[in-house]
């Protein structure tokens with residue numbers, strides 16, 4: 568069995584890689600930080616680990632990643648690479664946002680499409696896309712990130728339902744955590760307003776729920792409750808709450 572994990576050099580992706588290695592998956596780990604991926608390869612001695620350096624903010628790299636692996640049978644794809652950009656929409660540099668859209672949306676779309684087609688031909692395989700609680704609403708001062716995760720959540724839900732109707736053995740799930748203790752906030756230049764969950768816990772929870780065919784995976788009681796209660800407030804009100812949550816984060820640290 569073989570798994571491809573994007574963004575495996577740190578945080579949730581690294582922990583998913585460790586857990587899948589524990590389960591006996593040979594790994595292909597992809598990200599920009601080759602040194603960190605090599606460290607992970609050296610740590611995981613029980614399975615074979617192949618390191619691929621890619622920058623998914625460049626659209627072509629997503630196609631190249633698939634092309635590199637045409638001779639490999641990928642049983643498990645984790646689209647985890649992603650980042651956030653804090654600031655008012657009018658103030659965040661367009662280039663940052665385009666990099667975000669390519670990494671968080673285009674790469675997820677391209678890799679999901681290409682590997683799903685192969686998995687459907689074999690009628691087996693698993694795709695875990697990493698969304699976020701940000702995928703359930705708008706995010707003033709974090710607008711592109713929230714919008715990108717809305718895309719990931721809705722795309723995955725639609726594919727999940729298509730596969731269910733086809734009675735396919737291929738599984739697809741979306742992980743939607745709230746704050747998790749990783750490097751994410753440093754990259755996005757924010758501080759979390761709430762204490763983050765442990766990345767190891769989130770990774771294990773996500774892989775276990777994906778194995779059971781769950782469509783949307785929300786780790787932790789607080790975020791499950793937040794999602795439940797969000798159904799009772801209107802979109803407009805939810806956007807206001809979201810602004811309040813984001814404004815507790817200090818973009819300048």
Ligand SMILES: NC(=O)c1ccc[n+]([C@@H]2O[C@H](COP(=O)([O-])OP(=O)(O)OC[C@H]3O[C@@H](n4cnc5c(N)ncnc54)[C@H](OP(=O)(O)O)[C@@H]3O)[C@@H](O)[C@H]2O)c1
Pocket residue numbers: 573574575576577578579580597598599600601603621622623624625647648649650651670697698699700743744745746747748749750751752754763
């Ligand atoms: N932490 C949270 O609170 C939280 C909550 C909800 C959802 N998420 C989602 O969880 C996923 C993982 O984030 P994390 O929290 O684990 O943060 P992280 O520790 O910053 O990890 C992000 C990973 O994505 C990779 N990455 C970023 N840009 C990339 C690019 N252009 N090309 C290839 N790889 C790239 C990074 O690798 P390199 O830098 O080596 O390229 C790194 O391995 C993201 O999709 C994030 O949106 C995080």
